[in-house]
Amino acid sequence: AELAANKELIRKGNAITERIAQIYSDNVDYYLSLKGTKYFKLVDSELNQALYILQANTNVIKQTNQAELSAKIEKRFNEQAAQTGF
Numbered sequence: 109a110e111l112a113a114n115k116e117l118i119r120k121g122n123a124i125t126e127r128i129a130q131i132y133s134d135n136v137d138y139y140l141s142l143k144g145t146k147y148f149k150l151v152d153s154e155l156n157q158a159l160y161i162l163q164a165n166t167n168v169i170k171q172t173n174q175a176e177l178s179a180k181i182e183k184r185f186n187e188q189a190a191q192t193g194f
Contacts, residue, residue: 122174125174125181126180128165129165129184132162133158133185133188135154136158136162136192140155140191159185159192162188166178166181166185169181
């Protein structure tokens, strides 16, 4: 019963982590959509914050041995960071 409860907690934690990563990834997409406009410089700090949170999220997930989820979030971070020159 304890093992099942732990698996359920891990599943819930992963779902929350995935949702947070999706929110910040969507934010980065929005900020990048402003590239080439006068508004892009206005969201510079938000863009950097979103990228930092995605990177930190990946590092935390790696520490919990969630390889599949970590790889998924890290891949998205790397793609978006490359687009920003981060």
